Amino acid sequence: MIVLDQASYRYRGTSTWALPPTSLELRPGEVVGVVGANERGKTTLCMVAAGLAPVTIGGELRGRVLIDGRPTVELAGYELAQRCGVLFDNPTVQLTGLHRTVYEEVAFGPCNLGLPVAEVHERTRAALRMLAVEHLAERNPGHLSGGETQLVALAGLLALRPGHLVLDEPTSRLDPDRSLQVADAIARVAEAGVGVLLTEHDEQLVALVSGRVVEL
């Protein structure tokens, strides 16, 4: 479970609080939608909930943020990655660009953990299967459509077997058909017991997949 308890955050070198005091709970298998106008702190909320802020990017956090009962500030980046995956709005930067096939790209995370080869294969296949993108396995990651790239980036996160996912406007660069593809994938991930925090401009999409909606 992810818990934000009156968490507020400001970026390094700034005096304003990008995220005002916010409390939120994300339970396993639950999809929580976050809506709000621009500059209300949706992306910052994603960074804080996933622990990237302040663990990776620095800055000042007030209040408490817990992932599975442990304060995010006590966890290293790679430990956070195994507990909470983060999908950014631009999927192309989420792929390494150093792999010849989608399969290798998805396997990148488990390989980073130094897992046995058999387990890397098992996790990679399972992640591709969960998002129904096994057919992309041998494709070049650089030659995918926007929707496919987003799904492959998501598969790369799922291969780390996180208990939670934070999705920062995952459909902002996609057409309606591709957005529905991503929405379908989110529903499937939640069914598998993963808690999903979703920020989106598209309120229809949020209403479609979220069990609960929070407004910033």
Next chain:
Amino acid sequence: MAVGVALLTTLAAMRAGRIRRLALAALALTPVAASSLLINVLLPAGGGGLATAVAALLRLLGTTLPLTLLFATTDAPDLLNDLEARGIGRRAVFVLGAALAAVPRAQARAVDVIEAQRARGLDTEGSWRRRLRGVVPLVTPLIIGSLAEVEDRTLALEVRAFGAPGRRTLLHRPPDSGWQRAARWAMAGLAALGLATRAAAVTGH
């Protein structure tokens, strides 16, 4: 020695079917060769003569051609995978990979920026003055965008557990036959021999 390296590279390129690529790389050195000739043969200040100009060109060929052949015959993922299998740290390998991928990424970004600025009415064609005026609105977003992308990619690596301790799992290792290993050792031996010969010539022993 430079002649030997250039010859060996040419033979290897012929075997790999990449001789055209190698010829293009050699052709690209024409301006450098012309300036070297100009300076050493025609200008009194250069003073080296034809032999110096040819030696400089051969050295240049000796360094350029093997690198060209390496990148013409080796996919970046294979190269990175092999380096990691040989014990190079994941960060060093990633930095090399990012450097190799930087040029195509910058090209793609430049195309995006040009299209975006054209859509806003920027004239990037016509006289050289017009083109020059168009450079600033193209370069600024290109540089800022590239810097922002570096930050995004760093975060993206972090969420893929790139900072985990210990060695990464390698899914496969490029084939390395006995013949290839023997060729590598032979080339290392030749390089050592060449260096020793050169050192002996310089010291006069």
